[in-house]
């Protein structure tokens with residue numbers, strides 16, 4: 001099993017070997033390690049079920065032991081999400097140059113035949129959605145307040161780096177708990193950045209992947225497909241509230257009006273009772289002032305008007321105490337329930353929501369080429385489907 005840097009003249013994947021156009025494109029690519037399919041197959045024990053650690057919208061993820069002794073997460077992109085070698089390698093080259101303590105490191109990739117495989121640094125403690133927010137708290141990790149605070153600040157730093165330091169800036173598009181992985185020290189690492197661009201554009205209409213997960217979606221992105229860094233900041237705000245409260249953004253078992261965590265946060269903020277939202281499992285062992293400050297930052301990040309959301313570098317400063325929060329800027333957040341007129345119903349008709357008794361849902365949206373149809377389609381783990389036409393005037 002050999003790992004070698006990708007550069008023109010060295011061994012290249014068979015699909016690219018005799019195509020001069022692709023060779024030319026790849027000649028500028030220096031930093032990407034190319035793995036052969038065979039070595040990833042060996043590393044993952046033939047992509048065995050025992051090594052399968054996850055299934056996402058892009059495809060399956062396997063744990064693997066590389067020849068150099070490093071553990072890797074091997075993400076095999078599904079056939080629909082593959083594209084030409086040239087486009088794929090161009091994006092991979094961008095991603096592989098990005099290094100930050102709070103971003104998952106891409107080791108390299110494999111582009112043999114129709115295979116498109118990404119190889120990442122393996123992170124021992126799974127994702128925030130499976131640990132902190134997992135149903136019945138499926139992990140043994142106890143997230144004390146200090147750990148939560150460190151996680152929030154780490155994610156903010158990683159996103160600030162993508163938004164403000166990487167050139168050209170990267171909009172993540174899918175900030176959510178399942179895209180925050182934890183290493184052995186519980187340092188948070190944002191995963192899947194840059195991946196949305198790997199999806200061919202014709203898939204954006206039907207894909208459940210590219211447009212984020214409902215509940216984290218900024219209103220302007222959900223309704224008009226208007227994607228800027230401010231949409232990521234909105235999603236980060238939702239995630240911040242989730243981490244402080246230990247609750248998923250949506251809980252359809254709660255009465256209408258309390259199902260979306262932002263609604264509750266806003267209600268409690270108005271009543272000056274934000275502290276009631278802090279995770280009860282902390283049993284009072286937390287810095288109340290800091291926790292409430294984090295929730296207020298969450299509200300600022302989720303303001304309906306995107307201009308009112310602070311840039312991520314300011315968010316980092318507010319969370320670390322280097323900058324004060326201007327409370328006069330906190331108004332009602334953009335609430336998904338306001339524009340979707342969500343109703344939870346047992347029967348299923350077109351335009352209705354169908355629930356299957358889950359405490360949360362995980363559907364995604366996309367807009368069509370005219371930008372006037374929004375559909376929320378079920379993804380692999382989805383319990384809710386929703387399709388509606390929306391009014392252009394919204």
Ligand SMILES: Nc1ncnc2c1ncn2[C@@H]1O[C@H](COP(=O)(O)OP(=O)(O)OP(=O)(O)O)[C@@H](O)[C@H]1O
Pocket residue numbers: 053054055056057058059060061073075104120121122123124126127130174178179181191192209379
């Ligand atoms: N670098 C990694 N180290 C350890 N586990 C990982 C790594 N990357 C992914 N995983 C595991 O694989 C799962 C699936 O990851 P993936 O990013 O493909 O999908 P997702 O984020 O869960 O869902 P979606 O594709 O809808 O965003 C993760 O939840 C995590 O458990």
